[in-house]
Amino acid sequence: MTRVVLNIALAGALSVAALNAADAMEMRGWNIHVEDYPVSIAMESFADEIAEKTGGELTAKVFHNGVLGDQPDAIEQMRLGVIDFGEFNLGPMGQAVPEANVTSLPFIFTSVPEMYELMDGEVGEKIGEGMKARGIMPLAYYSAGARSFYNSIRPINTPADVEGMKIRVMSNDLFVKMVEAMDGNATPMAFGEVYQSIKTGVVDGAENNTPSYESTNHYEVAKYFSLTEHLIIPECLCMSLRTWDKLTEEQQKIVMDAAKASAISQREMWAEREAASLEKIEAAGTQVNTVEDKAPFQEAMAPVYDNFLKANPNLTELVNLIRDSQ
Ligand code: BDP
Numbered sequence: 001m002t003r004v005v006l007n008i009a010l011a012g013a014l015s016v017a018a019l020n021a022a023d024a025m026e027m028r029g030w031n032i033h034v035e036d037y038p039v040s041i042a043m044e045s046f047a048d049e050i051a052e053k054t055g056g057e058l059t060a061k062v063f064h065n066g067v068l069g070d071q072p073d074a075i076e077q078m079r080l081g082v083i084d085f086g087e088f089n090l091g092p093m094g095q096a097v098p099e100a101n102v103t104s105l106p107f108i109f110t111s112v113p114e115m116y117e118l119m120d121g122e123v124g125e126k127i128g129e130g131m132k133a134r135g136i137m138p139l140a141y142y143s144a145g146a147r148s149f150y151n152s153i154r155p156i157n158t159p160a161d162v163e164g165m166k167i168r169v170m171s172n173d174l175f176v177k178m179v180e181a182m183d184g185n186a187t188p189m190a191f192g193e194v195y196q197s198i199k200t201g202v203v204d205g206a207e208n209n210t211p212s213y214e215s216t217n218h219y220e221v222a223k224y225f226s227l228t229e230h231l232i233i234p235e236c237l238c239m240s241l242r243t244w245d246k247l248t249e250e251q252q253k254i255v256m257d258a259a260k261a262s263a264i265s266q267r268e269m270w271a272e273r274e275a276a277s278l279e280k281i282e283a284a285g286t287q288v289n290t291v292e293d294k295a296p297f298q299e300a301m302a303p304v305y306d307n308f309l310k311a312n313p314n315l316t317e318l319v320n321l322i323r324d325s326q
Pocket of ligand 1: 032071088089144170190191207208209212235
């Protein structure tokens, strides 16, 4: 008798467990960075909060170091719902979402705080609408600071210093045009290939923020870092719309709140990491030079704007929205 009762109870418990397992959903997330990077730490806190608030019904596993593929591929995978979420730079995202390209125009934002303010407001909303139309649900905007040029040959102080240099860029035609505007040779290439390419002379340099230059050890092979700060491109923690649509309203709210909270901490960690990275690269022998006069770079890169607006007249309004808020 006792045994029968126990068995029934056990069977009941098991079927509840089976039901929960069937209901529970684990989402897979893409990240290109190493585990101790501000983006990675913030993504982990996003995942922890989701698991905690849903009582384990919804979980998120973050795959760091780009193991789920290179960035442009991963964006496509996410649109298809093969990857559920990820943290993407709006540069490579411009291939899929034209609206995102406005943030890849050189010197479009004048400072990182200004970028935050605009991305948290109407500009971010407009770009987000573009993402949604292409299967991507934006959750929150992270920081990637400002990007500057670095190379193994010489410090860059004027656009003329870039002439003839082979520079790796992220995959987006705008960046090719940007380097060509200074008579440099641009090579779009995956992030993970840059170290070896500089080391073997396939390219002379690249452009990025100090935390990425430091975390990838590029400072070992390209010792001139010139603070041109020509691009301030936001990053997006976002989700496949296919995955988003599978969530209950309550889960969507939990995911959205967790994303927003993670962005606040990411931006704080970002500022700290920038300072720490600068210290580390200087100690390692990088020659960092500030670029006092950025006007010649802005002038040289101006045709990038003109050509972009000529090719995308429908985005003029969005560019003006940024300009008018400055
Ligand atoms: C880093 C971005 C990352 C890009 C990388 C790159 O955070 O998303 O993949 O630059 O240059 O700053 O490819």
